[in-house]
Amino acid sequence: MEIASCLQSLISRQKPDGSFIPRERVDARPDATAWGILGLRTGGAETEKLIERAREHLVKQQLPDGRVAVSEMHPYACWPTPLALLAWQGWPAGDAAAQKGLDFLEHLTVATWKVEDKVNAIDATLHGWSWIAGTSCWVEPTAMAVFAFDRYGRAPERMKEGVKLLLDRQLPHGGWNFGNTLVFGAELFPAEEYIGVALTGLAGHCEKADVARSLDLIEKRIVSIRSPLALSWGILGLAAWGRRPADADRWIAECLDRQQYLGAFDTTHLALLLLAGHCHDGLAGIFTAVHS
Amino acid sequence: MKSLPSSSSSPISRRNFITGIAAAGAVAASGYWLQRGLSASRFKADAFIHRVAGYDRDLKTPILAGLKELDFSEKDVRGKKILLKPNLVEPHAGIRHINTNPLLIRAAVEAFLSLGAAQVAVAEGPGHRTDTVLVLDESGLSEVLKEDRIRFIDLNYDTGMIVPNKTKFTRMASLTLPKSISDFDWLVSMPKMKTHHWVGVTLSMKNLFGLMPGVFYGWPKNVFHMCGIENSIIDINSTVPLELAIVDGIVGMEGDGPIMGDPKNAGVIVMGRNAPAVDATCARVMGIDPHKVRYLAAAQKLNMGWIDEEFIGQRGEAISKVRTDFRLLDKIPAHQGLRLV
Numbered sequence: 001m002e003i004a005s006c007l008q009s010l011i012s013r014q015k016p017d018g019s020f021i022p023r024e025r026v027d028a029r030p031d032a033t034a035w036g037i038l039g040l041r042t043g044g045a046e047t048e049k050l051i052e053r054a055r056e057h058l059v060k061q062q063l064p065d066g067r068v069a070v071s072e073m074h075p076y077a078c079w080p081t082p083l084a085l086l087a088w089q090g091w092p093a094g095d096a097a098a099q100k101g102l103d104f105l106e107h108l109t110v111a112t113w114k115v116e117d118k119v120n121a122i123d124a125t126l127h128g129w130s131w132i133a134g135t136s137c138w139v140e141p142t143a144m145a146v147f148a149f150d151r152y153g154r155a156p157e158r159m160k161e162g163v164k165l166l167l168d169r170q171l172p173h174g175g176w177n178f179g180n181t182l183v184f185g186a187e188l189f190p191a192e193e194y195i196g197v198a199l200t201g202l203a204g205h206c207e208k209a210d211v212a213r214s215l216d217l218i219e220k221r222i223v224s225i226r227s228p229l230a231l232s233w234g235i236l237g238l239a240a241w242g243r244r245p246a247d248a249d250r251w252i253a254e255c256l257d258r259q260q261y262l263g264a265f266d267t268t269h270l271a272l273l274l275l276a277g278h279c280h281d282g283l284a285g286i287f288t289a290v291h292s
Numbered sequence: 293m294k295s296l297p298s299s300s301s302s303p304i305s306r307r308n309f310i311t312g313i314a315a316a317g318a319v320a321a322s323g324y325w326l327q328r329g330l331s332a333s334r335f336k337a338d339a340f341i342h343r344v345a346g347y348d349r350d351l352k353t354p355i356l357a358g359l360k361e362l363d364f365s366e367k368d369v370r371g372k373k374i375l376l377k378p379n380l381v382e383p384h385a386g387i388r389h390i391n392t393n394p395l396l397i398r399a400a401v402e403a404f405l406s407l408g409a410a411q412v413a414v415a416e417g418p419g420h421r422t423d424t425v426l427v428l429d430e431s432g433l434s435e436v437l438k439e440d441r442i443r444f445i446d447l448n449y450d451t452g453m454i455v456p457n458k459t460k461f462t463r464m465a466s467l468t469l470p471k472s473i474s475d476f477d478w479l480v481s482m483p484k485m486k487t488h489h490w491v492g493v494t495l496s497m498k499n500l501f502g503l504m505p506g507v508f509y510g511w512p513k514n515v516f517h518m519c520g521i522e523n524s525i526i527d528i529n530s531t532v533p534l535e536l537a538i539v540d541g542i543v544g545m546e547g548d549g550p551i552m553g554d555p556k557n558a559g560v561i562v563m564g565r566n567a568p569a570v571d572a573t574c575a576r577v578m579g580i581d582p583h584k585v586r587y588l589a590a591a592q593k594l595n596m597g598w599i600d601e602e603f604i605g606q607r608g609e610a611i612s613k614v615r616t617d618f619r620l621l622d623k624i625p626a627h628q629g630l631r632l633v
Contacts, residue, residue, distance in 0.1 A: 026451050029507070070507050073454060074468065076515075077508050111518065131510025135518050138511065140422070178420050178511050184489055184623055186552040189384055193423045229423035261438050262425060266449060 003249070003277045006256055006270055007047075010039045013267045014050060018057030020267050030061045030068050032267040034083035039271030041286050042278040052091075058084050059097045066104030067133075079131045079141050081105055082148035089151045089287050098152065105129065105145050106156050111136045121182035127158060128165035138179035139169055139194045143201025150204070151287050163205045166198050174213030190214075192221055196233025200283050203240035215241055223247075226255045228269035232276035240282025252277050337569035337598040338362055338605035341577070341614055342561045344542050351399035351561075352406070355538065358563035359403065361607040362536075370408035375415050375445075375476040376400055378540075379483045379499050382420035382551055383431035389555035392482050392540045394433040396561070400482065400538055401442055415472065417447030417502050419512045420551075424448060445472045448506035458530040459594065461523035462516070467531055468508045478535035481567065485544035485558055485574055489624045491521050492585045493578065494550050495571040496537035500528045522587040529567060530596060537570040538563050541577065546618035560614050568597030569604045576601070579617030581632040 013020045013036060019028035020036035037054045040047040061084070062068050063075060068084040070077040085101045088094035110130045128142035142162045149159040169179050175190025176198040182188065195218045202211060215238065222234040222245065235248045245251070252273050259265055265273075279285035340361045342354040359369070378392035401412045414437065418427045424446040428434035437444050450470035457467050473479060483499035491498065501513055501524070509515045516524035539562040547553040560577060564570035568591040572582035582588045582599045592599045601611075620627035 022449055026449075031507070071452065074452065074508050077510075079510070130514070131506075132515050135510065135514045138514070140511070183552070184548055184621070186548055188551065189382065191382075191421055191423075192426070193421070225426065227423050227426035227429055230426045258425075262434075265425075 003252060003256070003274060006274050006277075007039070007043050009264065010036060010267065010270045010274065011043075011047070011050065013270075014054065018050075018053035018055075020054065022266050022268065023264060029070060029080075030058060031070065031080040031083055033058050033061075034068075034080060034087040035268040035271035037087040038286060039267075039274045042274045055088055055091055055094055058087055059094060062097050062100065066100035066102075067108075068101065076133045077131070078104075078108070078133050079129075079144075082129075082141070082144040085148040086144075086151060086287075102149065102152060102154055105148070106158050109134055119184060120180055121185075122180065123165070123168045126161055126165040126168060128162045136179075137165055139166065139176050140178070140197050142166055142179075143197045146201040146205070147283070151284070163202065166202055167206060167210060170198070170211070170214060174217040176214065190217060192218060192225055192230035193233045196230070196235070196237030199237030200233070200240050203282060203284065208241060211241070215243060219243060219245070222251075226251065226258060228255055228265050228273055231255050232269070232272035235276040236272070236279065236283045239276075239280055240284065242281075244280055249277055337564070337566045337603055338607055339562060339564040339566075339569050339573035340607040341573065341609040341611065342563075343559055343609055343614060344561050345559055347393050347395045347542060351396055352402045354561050355399055355403040355563070356406070358538070358561065358608070359407070362563060362565055364407075364536075366407050369404060371410045372404075372477040373411040373413075373475065374404050374409050374478045374480060374535075375413055375473060376480050376482050377415055377499065377503060378433075379494070379502065380416045380418050380427050380431050380433065381502065382418065383427050385430045388432070389543050389545045389553075390484070390551055391431045392484050393542065394431060394436040396538070396540050396542070397433065397482060398436045398440060398442075400480065401440065411443070411476075413443040413445060413476070415445035415447050415470070415503075417450075417470065417505055419502060419506075422448070422506065422511060445470075447472070447503055448511075450505050452505060452508055455531060457527050459527050461526045462519035464519065464527065467527065468505065469532065470503060470505050473503065473532075479533065481534055481537045483537070483539055484550075485539050485541035485556075485560075485562070485578065487546055487549035487553060487578070487580075487618050487620065487627065489548055489550070489621075490626055491525070491587060492626050492630050493571070493575055493580055495539060495574045496534070496567045497525050497529045497571055497587065497591070500532055500534070501525075503532060504528065522590065525587045526590055526594065526596075529591070530594070534567055536563065536565055537567050539570060539574050541574060544578070544618065546578075547621055548624065554619070556616070556618050558614070558616050558618075560609070566597040568592060568599050572599035572601075573604060573606070573611065576611045576632060577614055577616070579615055579632050580620075580630045584630045 020032040022032040067078040068081045069075045088098045128137035129145040146162045176194040177191040340358040404412045447470040452468040453471040481496040488494040541558040541560040544556045545553040546556040575582040
């Protein structure tokens with residue numbers, strides 16, 4: 001499947017109200033809408049109206065305190081908030097919503113503990129971001145929040161702590177997983193999708209030497225990966241550090257072809273594969289100007 | 293969610309676990325599907341053990357034998373839509389003792405279809421990975437699904453179905469289950485036989501963590517860790533109707549399970565309708581006293597099933613013939629005192 005037809009598949013997921021469904025016969029969800037918007041940004045002028053409608057819909061999903069949750073019935077599941085911020089970036093009409101979202105993220109309560117966590121070997125005092133309000137901090141939501149603050153040119157102390165957390169959760173032999181490093185003295189396994197997300201969040205916030213092992217690791221592992229999230233995040237993570245693989249476009253096409261027997265990929269997967277094909281300098285490349 | 297711990301709470305709170313057992317009262321359910329949760333079949337506490345030397349052997353015949361021993365007739369299975377829930381928490385290429393073996397999953401699909409099941413599908417919401425396609429690839433399951441045209445449902449991204457939490461040990465008033473499971477008549481838990489560094493063992497009851505959608509509970513389903521893993525096991529199992537458990541104990545995991553442990557050749561498949569009874573039998577096979585596993589002891593106290601050996605009808609091989617002690621580690625508090633004397 002060509003990347004161009006991937007854009008058409010993505011467009012077909014948009015409902016008349018502007019929202020995106022994650023896949024056929026599933027209700028629309030804000031995270032799918034946000035990723036749909038970012039994916040559509042690869043389409044240039046022809047998708048502008050679709051993006052506008054989706055952004056307006058996403059604003060309506062925002063709760064009064066600034067969060068964007070997975071559903072009205074699940075306000076604690078606020079992890080789509082940084083995604084919504086990215087979807088509104090560069091859109092003056094979304095200024096107020098974005099500011100509320102940024103404020104919400106800056107003050108989101110998460111679970112930390114002061115006692116040194118010897119079992120998990122992590123610095124549990126650090127405030128990053130959680131998938132679910134009030135629970136522990138993990139790699140992906142932290143990286144996405146850091147990345148979102150960056151796109152708005154805001155760098156609160158909380159964001160800097162988020163960067164520290166990401167570095168703290170890097171595995172000794174390189175890479176990241178969901179967010180634990182050693183448990184009972186055993187180093188856990190890395191996971192490609194989180195490596196790419198973390199590298200995306202950390203780009204511009206640490207030295208290359210700080211993530212060198214992780215870059216080497218994902219570069220080696222991505223060669224054999226043809227699953228949508230791990231592949232797209234792996235490519236985007238490497239690209240953010242100037243190491244986009246030469247064969248990336250071929251791998252993306254091979255991955256898209258797998259839909260013939262796996263069934264259609266989720267909206268998020270399609271959007272990320274589009275972005276991985278389009279953004280040769282990493283995900284930041286889709287945001288042409290910093291929105292002030 | 294009724295009450296999530298505050299920002300100062302400990303990562304694993306077990307404080308409410310024991311008091312919760314005493315406080316658990318009437319169970320309120322709504323709708324036919326939920327009513328099945330504590331159906332009579334839960335109290336048929338038979339457990340079937342079959343020796344299997346390896347995954348290269350005939351795996352379908354032992355499953356059919358188990359179904360017969362457990363009084364499943366062809367009439368029971370005919371026309372049923374059956375959902376298999378294996379354990380695919382975090383696969384890694386070349387490490388086959390973390391997850392339920394795909395060949396056992398294939399055998400279960402074939403067994404149910406041969407008895408006339410209308411549909412057999414596989415579903416999982418991996419606890420540690422967001423890329424479920426990669427999970428299927430690295431576990432070896434994608435090949436089986438492709439070859440046999442078996443439907444797979446990614447539960448992590450499913451539409452939510454909010455249901456009352458029957459026991460509320462987690463203090464959550466409701467649970468959000470994946471809506472897709474309500475399309476099926478039977479849910480079958482297909483765990484790997486493993487030690488677990490937080491709760492002692494992970495078997496058919498703990499395996500149901502993987503039902504809970506990541507979009508609502510995060511990765512690694514952290515809400516349930518915060519509310520206490522044992523509390524969560526009880527709440528999920530009391531709320532979700534399970535028809536059968538088929539445990540992959542052909543090669544299990546000992547030591548630092550559920551991910552970093554070592555392979556253990558136990559050479560058995562264990563089956564049963566009642567999850568606590570099946571898990572208690574597995575524990576004994578592993579040389580672990582089920583009464584020392586807190587959530588199993590709680591399950592019996594809550595009348596969710598039997599773990600006392602005298603109340604479990606043992607079918608197939610005797611436990612004493614297949615017992616092989618799984619290594620427990622001194623450095624892991626949850627392993628202390630578990631050994632079956």
